[in-house]
Amino acid sequence: MLLWKLLRKNIVAGQLAGYVAATLLGLTIVLLSLQFYNDLQPVFSAKEGVFARDYLVVSKKVSLLKTLKISSTEFSKNEMAEVQSQPFVKRMAGFTAATFRVYASTAISGKVANFGTMLFFESVPDTFLDINSTDWRWSRNANFIPIIIPRSYLTLYNFGFAPSQGLPQLSEKTIGLLNMNIELSGNGKDAVFQSRIVGFTDRINSILVPQEFMDWANAQFGTGSAQPSRVIIEPHNVTDPKLGEYFASHQYEIANDKASAGQASSFLRTLILIVMGVGIIITLLALGLMLLSINLLIQKNHTKIENLSLMGFSTEKIAKPYQYLVVILNVVILLIALVLVNYFRGQYTASFNTSIHIDDGNLAWNYILWGVYIVVALSAINIGWIYMKVKEIRK
Amino acid sequence: MQTIEIHDIVPDPIADIASKSSEVWFKDHSFTRGKHYLITAESGTGKSSFFDFLYGRRHDFQGSITFDGASLHSFKVRDWNKVRQHNISLVFQGFRLFPELTVWENLQLKNHQTGYLSDQKMMQMLETLGIPEKKDIPLRFISYGQQQRVAIIRAMCQPFDFLLLDEPFSHLDEVNQRTICNMVSAELKERGASLMLCSLGDPYFFEYDEKLNM
Numbered sequence: 074m075l076l077w078k079l080l081r082k083n084i085v086a087g088q089l090a091g092y093v094a095a096t097l098l099g100l101t102i103v104l105l106s107l108q109f110y111n112d113l114q115p116v117f118s119a120k121e122g123v124f125a126r127d128y129l130v131v132s133k134k135v136s137l138l139k140t141l142k143i144s145s146t147e148f149s150k151n152e153m154a155e156v157q158s159q160p161f162v163k164r165m166a167g168f169t170a171a172t173f174r175v176y177a178s179t180a181i182s183g184k185v186a187n188f189g190t191m192l193f194f195e196s197v198p199d200t201f202l203d204i205n206s207t208d209w210r211w212s213r214n215a216n217f218i219p220i221i222i223p224r225s226y227l228t229l230y231n232f233g234f235a236p237s238q239g240l241p242q243l244s245e246k247t248i249g250l251l252n253m254n255i256e257l258s259g260n261g262k263d264a265v266f267q268s269r270i271v272g273f274t275d276r277i278n279s280i281l282v283p284q285e286f287m288d289w290a291n292a293q294f295g296t297g298s299a300q301p302s303r304v305i306i307e308p309h310n311v312t313d314p315k316l317g318e319y320f321a322s323h324q325y326e327i328a329n330d331k332a333s334a335g336q337a338s339s340f341l342r343t344l345i346l347i348v349m350g351v352g353i354i355i356t357l358l359a360l361g362l363m364l365l366s367i368n369l370l371i372q373k374n375h376t377k378i379e380n381l382s383l384m385g386f387s388t389e390k391i392a393k394p395y396q397y398l399v400v401i402l403n404v405v406i407l408l409i410a411l412v413l414v415n416y417f418r419g420q421y422t423a424s425f426n427t428s429i430h431i432d433d434g435n436l437a438w439n440y441i442l443w444g445v446y447i448v449v450a451l452s453a454i455n456i457g458w459i460y461m462k463v464k465e466i467r468k
Numbered sequence: 469m470q471t472i473e474i475h476d477i478v479p480d481p482i483a484d485i486a487s488k489s490s491e492v493w494f495k496d497h498s499f500t501r502g503k504h505y506l507i508t509a510e511s512g513t514g515k516s517s518f519f520d521f522l523y524g525r526r527h528d529f530q531g532s533i534t535f536d537g538a539s540l541h542s543f544k545v546r547d548w549n550k551v552r553q554h555n556i557s558l559v560f561q562g563f564r565l566f567p568e569l570t571v572w573e574n575l576q577l578k579n580h581q582t583g584y585l586s587d588q589k590m591m592q593m594l595e596t597l598g599i600p601e602k603k604d605i606p607l608r609f610i611s612y613g614q615q616q617r618v619a620i621i622r623a624m625c626q627p628f629d630f631l632l633l634d635e636p637f638s639h640l641d642e643v644n645q646r647t648i649c650n651m652v653s654a655e656l657k658e659r660g661a662s663l664m665l666c667s668l669g670d671p672y673f674f675e676y677d678e679k680l681n682m
Contacts, residue, residue: 075577079566380564383525384578385552385626388545467545 076381077394083373084398088366093406095359100410100447102352105417108440110345112418128201130168130277130328131156131320132303147300161308161316167301168195168279169287173259173294177268179251188240192255194220195279196287197305208271211286217267218255221281224273245273259294277305278328303328360451364458367395371462382467392456392463399455407448414440469535469555469629472499472522477531479517491680492518494531501629504656504663506671509682515666516561518682519632522664523558524548553581557628559636563619567608571599571618574607579625593621596651598644613639620648624655631656633665637672649673 133146148156148167157165171194178189202209208219224245231242243251248270255266274281308316320327371378381391478486478493486493492507493514499505509515520526521533524543533540535551543551552558565574575590585593594600597617602610607618616639623631631652637645649672656663663674671679 075569075573075580078573079569079577082568377566380566382549383523383552383558383560383564385549385581387549 076386076390079377079381080374080391080394082377083370085366085370088362088369089402092359092363092366093402095362096356096403096406096451097410097413099352099354099356099359100406100444101413101417103349103356103447104352104410104414104440104444106345106349106352107443108414108418109421110342110349111439112422113341113345128276129306129308129316130303131306131325132328134324134326145300146302148302148304149300153301153304156304156306159316159319161310161313161319163307163309165304165306166198166201168197168303168305169284169291169301170195171282171287172291172296173257176256176258177253178256179253192280194282194287194290195303196282196284197277198284201305201307202281206271208269209283211283213289217269218282218286219271220268221272221274221277222270223278223280224275225278226280227273257290257294259296262294264294279303356447356451360454363399363455367399367455367459368462370395371459371466375466378463378466388460388464388467392460395459395463396456399459400452403448403452403455407444411441411444414444469551470501471536472630473497473534473537474499475532475534477521477529477533479514479521479526480528480530482514482517483530486514490682492682497680499630499662499664501662502660503677504674505665506674506676506679507664507666507682508669508679509666510668513682515682516634519558519634519664519666522630522632523556524551554627556630556632557623557626558632559619559623559634561634563615565607565615565619565622568606570604570606571610572603574618575622575625578622582626584626585624590621590625593624593651597621597647613644616640617644617648620652624652628659628661630662630664633663635667636665646673 133148135146153165153167156162175192175194176189177192199209202221206219209221211218227243227245227248234240235242251269253268255268257264257266310316317327378391382388473496474492475496476494488494490513491497507515507518517526517529521529521540524540527540535555566577569577571594572590579585579590591600591603594603597620599610599614599617602614602618607615610618616637620636633652637648640648652663653674655661665672665674
């Protein structure tokens with residue numbers, strides 16, 4: 074206590090405040106960007122099949138020649154093999170199109186209107202889907218077909234069709250409860266199935282049924298086998314520029330521009346890294362400021378430190394009050410930074426709520442742990458520096 | 469610590485000009501615990517340097533000094549801390565007290581290292597030297613002579629085998645000098661410690677076993 078009373082003289086509150094403010098700023102930026110990165114991790118590395126950024130749906134451009142059926146939009150076996158052999162392709166599969174007629178009908182509850190329409194089905198192998206729903210299953214005996222539709226169709230219905238026809242708007246949940254009758258016909262046969270929408274996709278612009286069902290139905294009602302006109306591709310790296318070049322040179326189109334989504338996410342990642350870098354630089358500058366302040370402080374207390382060492386005080390003991398000071402400051406900085414990070418996280422979570430789902434439970438110990446690491450490192454440098462400077466005076 | 473031995477020492481800065489007739493420089497001598505030594509010296513002959521060597525403040529000397537046979541050249545910071553806390557007490561010229569602390573805090577700071585004196589004993593010393601009422605006054609507000617007395621009491625706030633006094637009573641009148649000498653003598657006797665006193669010539673009120681001329 075006496076040592077502290079003696080050594081606290083010449084401490085400049087302004088310098089300490091500057092250090093606290095600058096370190097707080099740097100640390101908050103670093104931790105916030107870490108946390109932000111962590112929160113967006115599912116978006117960056119989603120593996121939920123078609124929802125993932127890593128899948129591309131590729132088709133041929135429709136031209137007049139193709140409309141006139143002089144050339145085809147189908148991918149031939151050779152073309153498929155060529156795409157497959159490209160170095161950027163991890164795996165791929167063709168869409169299977171239904172070669173039979175589909176008619177869907179329903180009675181929307183509350184309205185006595187019968188609602189029916191011609192439809193089409195496509196399918197891709199389940200491994201490109203990873204749909205979690207237990208409903209995404211077809212068996213020959215069940216007489217039930219699960220369906221996945223693009224989310225945009227629902228939007229189209231809710232905000233375009235339904236209001237204009239006086240029909241009720243439907244949420245994803247409600248529409249999932251809606252039972253439909255599906256009539257299949259072709260090849261001189263027909264059959265009626267029960268059906269429900271079990272999922273939505275942002276990525277594949279098609280109405281999907283399980284591959285197994287499609288294979289069976291094509292065999293039953295199909296009129297001739299068809300080559301796929303669309304393929305789904307999982308590239309090694311969606312931002313690979315060779316990928317875009319290849320498709321452009323073959324006049325293939327990438328649906329929904331997933332490549333640019335991939336680029337956007339890699340841009341966002343870079344941006345976060347830059348922000349984090351700025352945070353680190355600020356933290357380092359703050360550290361430099363503190364080291365200089367410590368230097369100045371110890372120089373100002375030069376005589377006292379010299380006298381204390383002549384009294385037989387060890388370097389450790391003389392350094393300790395200053396070391397405690399910086400450690401306490403650093404802990405305070407950490408606590409405030411954690412509160413700030415938590416606050417800002419709440420802010421961005423709320424503002425992204427509509428576009429990106431951020432898991433609240435994912436409030437990672439991650440950034441707390443990183444904060445602890447950084448503060449421990451800062452403290453260690455400060456402690457070492459103080460010891461060194463006090464020791465210099467003893468010489 | 470029982471003995472301090474010097475062997476052919478001389479401070480580097482005055483190695484060429486130091487008098488060969490000095491009884492300290494260029495000589496072998498042994499200082500034994502319990503005995504009292506008076507070292508008289510004229511200004512500039514290096515008496516403060518001698519104490520600085522013994523206290524580890526300076527190391528720029530030729531020859532060797534040993535504490536119980538251990539050469540000072542091999543001493544580390546840690547060793548000096550131990551010596552300064554337990555074996556040698558020095559009253560500096562200029563005292564090296566802390567002006568921002570009170571008289572009492574200055575004493576406590578030293579005494580806390582070893583807890584050698586009781587509060588009661590320290591208070592008693594302040595009373596003996598006539599400054600008990602200054603106890604809680606910041607040191608910068610008391611006179612030079614009073615500070616000198618505080619410095620001497622502080623030197624008592626630790627165990628020691630050798631007490632080094634460098635021109636200790638220059639700012640005190642004879643009555644005060646006598647009081648202090650009596651108190652210090654009693655302490656030396658009680659601890660069985662040595663006194664090494666550097667002076668321009670004044671022996672003050674101590675008895676000596678040996679007198680050396682620097």
